[in-house]
Amino acid sequence: MNASGDDTWPPSPELLAAYFDGEFEGRDDLVDVRRRLEDWLAADPGARAELAEYRRLRHLWQETTPREPAVTAWQNLLRRLESCPVRAGSLSRGAGSHAPWKMAAVLAGAAGFLLAAVLLKDSGTARDDMEPFPVASEREVVILYVEGADTGTLVVGQLPLQGPMELVDAGDVTLTSVEPAQRDNMVPDVHIAGPGRPIIWARAEGEDD
Amino acid sequence: MAKYLSLFCLAVVFSNAFAQSPCPGQKVSVTLVVILAGEEGSTIDPRLKAIAEEVRLKFPNLTSFRLKSMATKSLVANDKTLIPVVDNRDVAVTIKHGADAEKRVCLAVTAPDQGEIVYRSVCGKFLPIVTRYQTQSRELLILAIRVQPCKDE
Numbered sequence: 341m342n343a344s345g346d347d348t349w350p351p352s353p354e355l356l357a358a359y360f361d362g363e364f365e366g367r368d369d370l371v372d373v374r375r376r377l378e379d380w381l382a383a384d385p386g387a388r389a390e391l392a393e394y395r396r397l398r399h400l401w402q403e404t405t406p407r408e409p410a411v412t413a414w415q416n417l418l419r420r421l422e423s424c425p426v427r428a429g430s431l432s433r434g435a436g437s438h439a440p441w442k443m444a445a446v447l448a449g450a451a452g453f454l455l456a457a458v459l460l461k462d463s464g465t466a467r468d469d470m471e472p473f474p475v476a477s478e479r480e481v482v483i484l485y486v487e488g489a490d491t492g493t494l495v496v497g498q499l500p501l502q503g504p505m506e507l508v509d510a511g512d513v514t515l516t517s518v519e520p521a522q523r524d525n526m527v528p529d530v531h532i533a534g535p536g537r538p539i540i541w542a543r544a545e546g547e548d549d
Numbered sequence: 550m551a552k553y554l555s556l557f558c559l560a561v562v563f564s565n566a567f568a569q570s571p572c573p574g575q576k577v578s579v580t581l582v583v584i585l586a587g588e589e590g591s592t593i594d595p596r597l598k599a600i601a602e603e604v605r606l607k608f609p610n611l612t613s614f615r616l617k618s619m620a621t622k623s624l625v626a627n628d629k630t631l632i633p634v635v636d637n638r639d640v641a642v643t644i645k646h647g648a649d650a651e652k653r654v655c656l657a658v659t660a661p662d663q664g665e666i667v668y669r670s671v672c673g674k675f676l677p678i679v680t681r682y683q684t685q686s687r688e689l690l691i692l693a694i695r696v697q698p699c700k701d702e
Contacts, residue, residue, distance in 0.1 A: 488583075488594070488616030500580040500621040505693060507599050508674040516645075516655065519664030526681070528663060537603055542663055542681035 351377055356387075360394050421450050510534035575647035576623050577654050580695040582675065583617040583634045585688035600677050600693060607679075611689065634661065635684055640692060641665075647698070648672060654696040661690065672697040 351359075355377070358364065364374040381387045409417075481497030491499055513532050520527045529541040584597055586604060590613040593601045601614040622630050624644045631639040638661040645655035645667065653669045660666075661682040670676055675693040682690040 483619075483621065485618065485620040487618050491616070491619070500619040501582050501596060501616075504596055505582065505599055506674050507603065507693075508670060508676050512671040512674055513676055514653070514669040516667035516669060518666050521662055521664045523662060526663070528666065528678075530666070532668075536606070538676060539603055540666060540676070540678040541607065542660075542679060544681060 349376070349380065351380060356390075360391060360398070417451060508538045510536070510538065513538045575698065576625055577644050577647050577656075578621055578623050578697050579630075579642050579644070579656065580619065580621045580675075580697075581632050581634075581640060581642070582619045582693040582695075584691040584693065585615050585617045585635070585684060586611040586691055587613040587615075587686065587688040589613060600675070600691065603677060604679060604691060608689070613688075614691075634692070635682075635690060638682065638690075642694070644696075656694075656696060658692075658694060660692055670694075670696055 355373070359374065359377050364370045364377075367374075381391060476496055478496055478498060483494065483497045483499055486494065486499065510533065515530055515532050518527055518530060526543055529543055531541070532538045584600065586601070586608075588610050593612075593614045594616045597614045597616060601611075604614075605611055617635060618633075620632050622632065622642065624630060624642070626644050626646050629641060629643040631641055634640050640661070641657075641659040643657040645657060648654050649669075653671055655667065655669045657665050657667045658678065660678055660680045663678075663680060666678070668676070673695065675695045678692040678694065680690045680692065684690070
């Protein structure tokens with residue numbers, strides 16, 4: 341650092357960076373250097389522009405820096421690392437003796453390792469749990485009601501009517517009793533004995549016996 | 550003497566009961582197929598071809614037969630059930646007795662706008678009942694009912 345009374349003094353990049361970073365703040369022993377730097381900056385438009393550019397860059401840096409994980413997050417990660425069977429102890433021991441950025445790098449690597457371990461573990465579990473999913477067979481499902489338009493959409497279960505409808509033949513049905521309709525005493529026409537197949541017709545209004 | 554007469558009467562009653570239904574408590578599967586027949590179009594569901602032919606003997610102007618719905622109920626003797634058909638109308642079905650010695654089931658059916666019909670039928674075949682109920686789209690309601698002993702009985 342050149343803090344002598346040289347008028348041609350150009351501050352070194354390190355000194356400028358320290359000033360830009362605010363490292364002179366509160367340092368009584370650097371008051372002179374700071375004043376000289378400020379004089380130099382006041383006399384040099386290019387240096388002022390450089391300072392402004394640096395401050396803008398630092399502002400951008402601060403704004404785009406991801407938020408640090410909370411302490412509890414780090415603790416959880418460490419706890420999970422320690423529970424990891426693969427060299428978790430050496431990772432946690434080494435992390436404490438390095439600079440913070442190095443520790444962060446180690447933890448980031450460890451997080452990637454942990455993620456891979458979890459994924460591998462999950463895939464292994466999935467293989468272990470890979471049992472045939474029980475699916476009801478056709479005989480185990482009884483269709484109680486289905487709309488006619490939906491009969492083609494069923495993938496399992498037997499429809500109440502499969503294939504062509506088979507009608508009763510003569511002699512298959514015996515009539516026991518017929519009651520008239522409550523509304524108008526209509527008694528349906530019951531064809532049981534033949535000729536033809538048994539069928540029951542409701543009489544239309546005015547239809548004779 | 551009166552004691553022997555009572556025993557004789559009881560024996561007659563029980564013998565009649567078992568003759569009517571050799572399997573008391575037997576479940577009967579009732580299947581109701583709801584059909585709507587109309588004069589518009591000429592589509593006949595292949596499953597309904599036989600019943601369409603029978604109905605058209607009396608109503609040749611019915612040219613379209615579609616399967617509205619089908620339902621199955623498992624009932625024991627004296628069970629009564631309501632099965633929805635169309636337009637919030639129901640069909641009431643009561644099993645009078647299960648398959649008898651002739652393998653016939655007795656049931657009572659009350660269709661919309663009709664009184665109760667009680668009949669005995671063989672198992673596995675459909676009896677058509679042509680009602681006089683018509684939907685708002687002028688389709689005629691036709692029912693086909695089949696009984697059969699339940700598979701697990």
